[in-house]
């Protein structure tokens with residue numbers, strides 16, 4: 106079972122934000138959120154017609170994350186609206202279960218308020234106290250300067266670069282790999 110106790114924060118703009126474990130009831134909001142981010146274009150591996158998650162499949166994924174000791178799925182909620190999420194998915198073999206990759210996505214209107222930083226800090230705190238986790242990694246498009254600045258600020262270090270890892274609008278884009286040890 107992998108959950109956190111809900112955390113309540115007051116943002117710079119004085120609005121209250123709760124970070125909590127994702128629940129099955131969040132599934133349809135999360136799918137909508139992801140569809141919105143994919144439509145924006147520059148942030149995801151998927152293009153719109155390649156994203157096939159539904160509320161039902163997402164609810165299953167939420168349960169899978171909750172049941173696995175080395176995974177965590179958190180949402181940031183403001184007045185019953187999901188502003189964004191972070192999901193850390195560890196690998197499945199005994200030799201690799203201590204590590205994995207996270208994804209973080211916020212709705213456009215909630216960006217730049219400090220929510221991303223809080224979500225990552227909550228995940229790192231979970232990792233620090235989790236019996237399985239030792240290392241948290243991520244892959245980010247080299248073009249995503251804001252995200253890279255945020256990860257650096259929170260102590261993530263560059264592990265490498267996968268050249269020409271994607272083709273976006275006909276142009277090659279590199280992936281930057283970053284990591285942080287939680288213990």
Ligand SMILES: CC(C)(COP(=O)(O)OP(=O)(O)OC[C@H]1O[C@@H](n2cnc3c(N)ncnc32)[C@H](O)[C@@H]1OP(=O)(O)O)[C@@H](O)C(=O)NCCC(=O)NCCS
Pocket residue numbers: 142148189209210211212215216217218219220221222223244245246249250251252254255258
């Ligand atoms: C990347 C993302 C998760 C960051 O979350 P956020 O809530 O917008 O970021 P925060 O407000 O917590 O910002 C934290 C830091 O990020 C950096 N940052 C955020 N927005 C920035 C901007 N517009 N320009 C420069 N740096 C920026 C700053 O270093 C900032 O630190 P500071 O608050 O000390 O100045 C969010 O913007 C997002 O969902 N973006 C679209 C999807 C995406 O890129 N996901 C990541 C894929 S790897």
